[in-house]
Amino acid sequence: MSALSLANRVAVVTGAGGGLGRAYALELARGGAVVVVNDTGGSVDGTAGSTTPAQAVVDEIEAAGGRAVASTDSVATVEGGEAIVATAVETFGRIDVVVNNAGILRDKSFAKLDWDDFRAVHDVHLRGAAYVSRPAFRHMQEQGYGRLVFIASNAGTFGNFGQAAYGSAKTGVIGLSNVLAIEGARAGVLSNVVCPIARTRMTEAILAGDPEDADAFGAEHVAPLVAYLSSEACHETHMVFSAGAGHFARVTTGLTSGWGGSGDKPATVEDIALHIEQILDPSDVAHPLSAADELQLLGERREALRTHGG
Ligand SMILES: NC(=O)c1ccc[n+]([C@@H]2O[C@H](COP(=O)([O-])OP(=O)(O)OC[C@H]3O[C@@H](n4cnc5c(N)ncnc54)[C@H](O)[C@@H]3O)[C@@H](O)[C@H]2O)c1
Numbered sequence: 191m192s193a194l195s196l197a198n199r200v201a202v203v204t205g206a207g208g209g210l211g212r213a214y215a216l217e218l219a220r221g222g223a224v225v226v227v228n229d230t231g232g233s234v235d236g237t238a239g240s241t242t243p244a245q246a247v248v249d250e251i252e253a254a255g256g257r258a259v260a261s262t263d264s265v266a267t268v269e270g271g272e273a274i275v276a277t278a279v280e281t282f283g284r285i286d287v288v289v290n291n292a293g294i295l296r297d298k299s300f301a302k303l304d305w306d307d308f309r310a311v312h313d314v315h316l317r318g319a320a321y322v323s324r325p326a327f328r329h330m331q332e333q334g335y336g337r338l339v340f341i342a343s344n345a346g347t348f349g350n351f352g353q354a355a356y357g358s359a360k361t362g363v364i365g366l367s368n369v370l371a372i373e374g375a376r377a378g379v380l381s382n383v384v385c386p387i388a389r390t391r392m393t394e395a396i397l398a399g400d401p402e403d404a405d406a407f408g409a410e411h412v413a414p415l416v417a418y419l420s421s422e423a424c425h426e427t428h429m430v431f432s433a434g435a436g437h438f439a440r441v442t443t444g445l446t447s448g449w450g451g452s453g454d455k456p457a458t459v460e461d462i463a464l465h466i467e468q469i470l471d472p473s474d475v476a477h478p479l480s481a482a483d484e485l486q487l488l489g490e491r492r493e494a495l496r497t498h499g500g
Pocket of ligand 1 (some may be wrong): 204205209228230344
């Protein structure tokens with residue numbers, strides 16, 4: 191049993207019938223958590239599939255001596271989100287962890303994208319994460335304990351050609367997590383984001399890789415971070431991580447020290463052009479952890495400007 195205190199914690203992993211979600215579910219179960227393995231089945235683009243892989247992962251967990259239950263509700267509706275959380279509470283009596291991992295892909299360049307695809311991608315990744323997390327969050331607030339993990343993507347944090355719908359939905363998830371980290375703090379509900387890099391059916395064309403290095407991008411190289419963030423051992427919240435091929439890093443949103451005018455009158459367009467390099471200069475970057483933090487920093491900078499000049 192893991193020393194990270196996942197024992198008897200009840201975890202929901204969405205989209206856990208294959209790929210990364212399966213690896214997260216197995217790792218959580220190995221750590222002693224009981225797991226709701228949620229997956230609708232279906233193809234990468236989310237169109238209907240006739241079989242569901244969720245039960246197969248439940249069977250795997252049970253064969254290894256763990257406890258799990260399958261859920262085939264879709265995250266993409268309010269009712270689906272509620273049903274997924276109800277499965278956890280009705281089967282195991284509580285809910286401690288949600289890993290929002292379910293995802294689909296419908297890549298197209300922005301000029302060519304179809305609004306139905308855009309909506310479908312947002313429904314699963316962004317709305318779906320909220321639909322599952324909201325009923326769970328209420329239970330977590332009430333019990334004074336919870337761990338939320340959102341799966342985002344470097345396609346949003348750093349951008350990627352052809353992924354306007356996907357990248358914007360994934361970055362929306364980061365905003366959702368940041369707010370829930372603030373709203374959940376008092377009740378012991380922690381919220382973090384992981385941007386994985388792994389070879390799955392979703393990425394096999396991009397990460398085909400060197401056959402000699404076939405396992406380097408396996409989903410199992412991401413799962414330990416997700417399990418850590420799901421555990422009692424984790425005290426971090428409001429963070430975004432990158433994880434892939436055994437490498438783990440923090441992804442930050444920073445505020446450069448920037449440039450400010452006198453504040454007596456609005457800066458001119460010429461002022462901006464003149465100081466654009468200073469505005470962009472990344473050599474001194476702060477990492478506010480709320481909008482209020484940023485306002486306080488702004489106040490301090492204005493005060494410094496008044497005292498010492500620009
Ligand atoms: N593989 C990568 O390198 C990578 C990179 C960044 C982000 N991600 C994200 O990681 C997550 C897992 O992706 P993956 O690479 O394992 O691909 P995957 O296609 O194997 O996994 C996605 C799973 O989500 C399920 N799913 C889709 N719609 C659902 C819905 N409405 N309700 C419930 N389940 C649903 C699918 O059936 C599938 O099993 C996704 O959110 C993906 O966007 C993956």
